[in-house]
Amino acid sequence: VRVFLKKQKVLKSFFTLRTAGSVNVLDCSLPQYNCRLDTPLPDVPFVRELTNQQRALKEKEKGDWRSLTKEEKLALYRLTHQFSYAEMRQGSSEWKTVLGGVFIMLGFSGLLLWWQRVYVYGPVPRTLTPDWTEKQTQRMIDMRVNPVHGFSAHWDYDRKQWK
Amino acid sequence: MSLAKPAMRGLLGKRLRFHLPIAFTLSLVAAAAFKFTVTEPRKQAYADFYKQYDAVKEFNAMKEAGIFESVRPSGE
Numbered sequence: 496v497r498v499f500l501k502k503q504k505v506l507k508s509f510f511t512l513r514t515a516g517s518v519n520v521l522d523c524s525l526p527q528y529n530c531r532l533d534t535p536l537p538d539v540p541f542v543r544e545l546t547n548q549q550r551a552l553k554e555k556e557k558g559d560w561r562s563l564t565k566e567e568k569l570a571l572y573r574l575t576h577q578f579s580y581a582e583m584r585q586g587s588s589e590w591k592t593v594l595g596g597v598f599i600m601l602g603f604s605g606l607l608l609w610w611q612r613v614y615v616y617g618p619v620p621r622t623l624t625p626d627w628t629e630k631q632t633q634r635m636i637d638m639r640v641n642p643v644h645g646f647s648a649h650w651d652y653d654r655k656q657w658k
Numbered sequence: 659m660s661l662a663k664p665a666m667r668g669l670l671g672k673r674l675r676f677h678l679p680i681a682f683t684l685s686l687v688a689a690a691a692f693k694f695t696v697t698e699p700r701k702q703a704y705a706d707f708y709k710q711y712d713a714v715k716e717f718n719a720m721k722e723a724g725i726f727e728s729v730r731p732s733g734e
Binding site for chain 1: 716723
């Protein structure tokens, strides 16, 4: 319930209403509230329209702050700020959803590509057929390709087989 | 509430004094590790290969296999 009420508060103070044909338009020429770790002081307070009770609290704020109770101080904080630093910093579990969605789409794409490979593509070029690649490998061995560390280093020339 | 005044100056210097020696040491270690695990064994492998290398024998074997165009195997 607390989350729902917070969301309503967010929506209420998010839009400065300009009733031009009863359309909720965000006026970007006016200062906006921001909740950012790197910008400590927002341009406007979070709650703009104060109830009578909140207005009375604001009047009390003009006096000695030592007379404010802890709940009143917290209420004043919540009037001017939407989230505390701890609440701003807390993450969410959204990354799990995102990662799961990404994997699902990758898997589905993989299935599509597999079907494509079987039913759409024609035969491979002749240079990739087994017959050609066998002759190619034999020629590479005969030429002593990379005899120190690489290709021909793995071929045993005396026994004529791979090491 | 009286918190200690946070450090206002010398932040970059402090960070550099901490991180630069570590960075230089790790770079040198990485270079040394690469030298002694990759380049030195590779140089040794090439030296060993060419110590016992008979070029004429290898050429004749390649010729018999038929890969050259200028000199064909002895059979043809």
